[in-house]
Amino acid sequence: MTSSPVLLVVAAALVDAAGRVLVQQRPEGRAMAGLWEFPGGKVEPGETPEAALVRELAEELGIAVAPGDCRPLTFASAGLDRAHLLLLLYTIDHWQGTPAAIEAAGMAWHRPAALRGLAMPPADVPLVEALVAQLGDDPAA
Ligand SMILES: Nc1nc2c([nH]c(=O)n2[C@H]2C[C@H](O)[C@@H](COP(=O)(O)OP(=O)(O)OP(=O)(O)O)O2)c(=O)[nH]1
Numbered sequence: 001m002t003s004s005p006v007l008l009v010v011a012a013a014l015v016d017a018a019g020r021v022l023v024q025q026r027p028e029g030r031a032m033a034g035l036w037e038f039p040g041g042k043v044e045p046g047e048t049p050e051a052a053l054v055r056e057l058a059e060e061l062g063i064a065v066a067p068g069d070c071r072p073l074t075f076a077s078a079g080l081d082r083a084h085l086l087l088l089l090y091t092i093d094h095w096q097g098t099p100a101a102i103e104a105a106g107m108a109w110h111r112p113a114a115l116r117g118l119a120m121p122p123a124d125v126p127l128v129e130a131l132v133a134q135l136g137d138d139p140a141a
Contacts, residue, residue, distance in 0.1 A: 007083040010053040011040030011127075012065075013073065015093045019135050020111055023118065024060070024104035034105070036118040038089065038127070049088055060104065063097040074130040078123040089127050091134070113137040 014022040023036045039060045043052040050067040057065050069092055076087040101107040110118070112131040120128070 004079070004082065004084045007080065007085050008043040008049070009040060009085060009087045010043055010049045010056065011038035011087055011089050012053055012057060012070070013038055013089060013091045013127075013131055014057075014061075014063075014095065014099065015091055015135065016109060020109040021115065021131060021135070022061075022099055022107060022109055023115065023120075024101055024107040027103065027105045032121050034119070036108075036115075036120050037124065039099075039104075040087075050090075053090060057092075057095070060102055061097075061099040061107075062102055063095045063099050065092055065095045069094045073134065074127060076123040076127055085123055087123055087127070089130070091131075111136075 022039065024039050026032050026035050026037055039057060040053060041056040043049055050070045053070050054065050054067055057063050070090040071092070073089045073091045075089060076085065078085050099107065112128065112135045115128045115131070
């Protein structure tokens with residue numbers, strides 16, 4: 001039986017007042033460059049998932065989020081090249097500051113159903129469906 005290390009990653013669906021969700025584009029030089037993803041990143045040793053998410057959102061988007069405003073939605077469990085990805089997805093609808101693409105190649109706001117048309121990592125496909133189920137599926141709204 002083979003085993004691979006579990007990579008624990010947290011990510012956020014930031015939801016604005018119109019029910020749109022923020023996605024960002026992975027920059028050149030990183031794994032999966034060019035794909036759209038939810039902002040977030042790896043949980044460091046000794047960090048809680050919520051603390052890691054708060055840190056990543058400050059680093060990547062320049063926004064301040066309270067740990068208590070990170071609401072668990074669902075998770076993905078998927079094989080990567082050298083690890084097994086466990087990705088915890090949270091929804092967040094309160095933050096301070098205006099999100100900016102500090103590290104990403106770009107960012108965009110979309111209704112959940114419109115995310116189906118974006119090139120995203122394979123693990124994100126079921127996450128998008130969970131968002132559509134939670135937030136609604138009208139791509140034009
Ligand atoms: N942030 C994020 N990562 C995702 C998503 N979907 C998905 O498969 N991943 C994968 C890509 C990477 O293998 C991993 C996240 O690692 P990362 O390299 O972006 O994390 P990080 O910001 O901590 O980066 P670094 O410090 O190692 O540079 O999770 C997603 O929607 N958001």
